[in-house]
Amino acid sequence: MSDSAYTIADLRAAVSAAGRAPSVHNTQPWRFRLRDGGIEVLVDPQRRLPVTDPTGWAARLSCGAAVFNLRLALAVAGTPAQVRVRPYPEEPDVVARLTPDRPRPPTPVDQKLYAAIARRHSNRAPFWANPVPAEARWRLIEAARDEGAWLDLIIGTPAVNAFAEIANSANRVLNRDPRYRAEMARWVRYEHAVDGVPVTSGGPIAESQDLLPQRPFGVHTRAPGRDFEPEPLVAVLGSPGDSAGDQITAGQAMQRVLLTATDAGLAVSLLSQPVEVPAAREQLRLALGRFGAPQIVMRIGYGQPGWPTPRRDIDELIDEAESTAEEPVLASTVEADSARRSRPEGCVAGGPDGYGSKVPTDH
Numbered sequence: 011m012s013d014s015a016y017t018i019a020d021l022r023a024a025v026s027a028a029g030r031a032p033s034v035h036n037t038q039p040w041r042f043r044l045r046d047g048g049i050e051v052l053v054d055p056q057r058r059l060p061v062t063d064p065t066g067w068a069a070r071l072s073c074g075a076a077v078f079n080l081r082l083a084l085a086v087a088g089t090p091a092q093v094r095v096r097p098y099p100e101e102p103d104v105v106a107r108l109t110p111d112r113p114r115p116p117t118p119v120d121q122k123l124y125a126a127i128a129r130r131h132s133n134r135a136p137f138w139a140n141p142v143p144a145e146a147r148w149r150l151i152e153a154a155r156d157e158g159a160w161l162d163l164i165i166g167t168p169a170v171n172a173f174a175e176i177a178n179s180a181n182r183v184l185n186r187d188p189r190y191r192a193e194m195a196r197w198v199r200y201e202h203a204v205d206g207v208p209v210t211s212g213g214p215i216a217e218s219q220d221l222l223p224q225r226p227f228g229v230h231t232r233a234p235g236r237d238f239e240p241e242p243l244v245a246v247l248g249s250p251g252d253s254a255g256d257q258i259t260a261g262q263a264m265q266r267v268l269l270t271a272t273d274a275g276l277a278v279s280l281l282s283q284p285v286e287v288p289a290a291r292e293q294l295r296l297a298l299g300r301f302g303a304p305q306i307v308m309r310i311g312y313g314q315p316g317w318p319t320p321r322r323d324i325d326e327l328i329d330e331a332e333s334t335a336e337e338p339v340l341a342s343t344v345e346a347d348s349a350r351r352s353r354p355e356g357c358v359a360g361g362p363d364g365y366g367s368k369v370p371t372d373h
């Protein structure tokens with residue numbers, strides 16, 4: 011552990027990468043602040059979806075993805091982070107605290123994944139028929155594993171059909187609730203906005219023959235015969251437990267898988283309906299024969315690239331209270347950090363790749 015501290019300049023440089031993370035309905039439910047020389051990521055409760063996300067699972071997954079981007083940005087800038095997930099039990103909105111590890115040059119993996127941040131976006135369009143090669147599949151599985159999560163690929167027509175049944179029945183359950191439909195509609199954007207899902211990124215309007223459920227974000231119909239790929243590569247990302255800490259860890263793993271996919275030239279769209287309905291989530295877990303909890307589903311393939319969706323300005327994301335302070339004073343920073351270290355927390359050491367790995371807390 012280095013005895014240095016992050017500065018407001020480090021925070022600002024890293025937050026623009028963090029804010030590019032995916033989030034449910036592009037709500038961007040995160041805030042960032044500098045405190046005692048550490049960068050802290052907080053859930054923004056104002057931006058949590060009360061109907062779609064009553065427990066805060068999706069907001070924590072989204073914030074976990076932002077933490078992963080932060081780690082990459084800090085590593086590429088030469089000072090990778092040690093990460094503590096949920097560092098203060100009495101402040102559950104603080105999802106992670108990042109403190110500087112020993113400075114070192116970025117690794118080629120840091121650089122590749124960091125470069126993928128700006129190119130990654132959800133691609134809800136039909137993919138081409140080209141299969142995803144075995145080598146790329148392994149890279150995705152390892153990306154999840156490197157972050158303490160698992161990624162199961164659903165392979166073969168019967169398995170994909172069984173998954174589709176679970177996903178479609180979850181989708182029907184969710185759509186029976188008018189509040190759920192209204193909440194989703196409020197995040198569809200027909201004109202430029204800094205959040206929400208632009209209709210141009212929404213994918214084509216769903217048709218009755220579609221295998222997988224699609225959220226109604228798009229307005230365009232498909233040309234005749236232009237159907238979705240008949241056997242998509244579906245992957246389920248899950249975590250060993252389902253505590254708040256597990257969900258933040260799963261968010262980091264999700265982002266590592268997504269950036270690894272982008273780096274491999276793959277397109278991905280996310281599906282969360284089968285995770286949002288508890289009975290469907292349990293059915294999925296049993297079908298996979300897994301302990302732990304499915305956290306998000308990915309459809310993976312090759313396709314026509316789309317466009318990144320808009321994000322809020324970084325000034326809106328930074329909590330000013332302590333962030334505007336001058337460069338932190340080293341002695342008091344170290345003192346404050348060691349005081350915090352005496353609390354129960356999910357502590358981590360820098361990972362072998364240098365941008366930090368974490369042991370999730372179980373609170």
Ligand SMILES: Cc1cc2nc3c(=O)[nH]c(=O)nc-3n(C[C@H](O)[C@H](O)[C@H](O)COP(=O)(O)O)c2cc1C
Pocket residue numbers: 030031032033034035036037067068069071072130131132133134206207211225279280281282283306318319
């Ligand atoms: C927890 C979570 C759940 C999501 N669920 C869905 C989903 O069910 N359907 C979908 O099309 N996109 C889903 N998304 C993707 C978001 O809509 C997308 O990340 C957001 O609109 C930002 O766009 P981008 O991924 O292109 O940056 C989900 C994202 C997260 C983090």
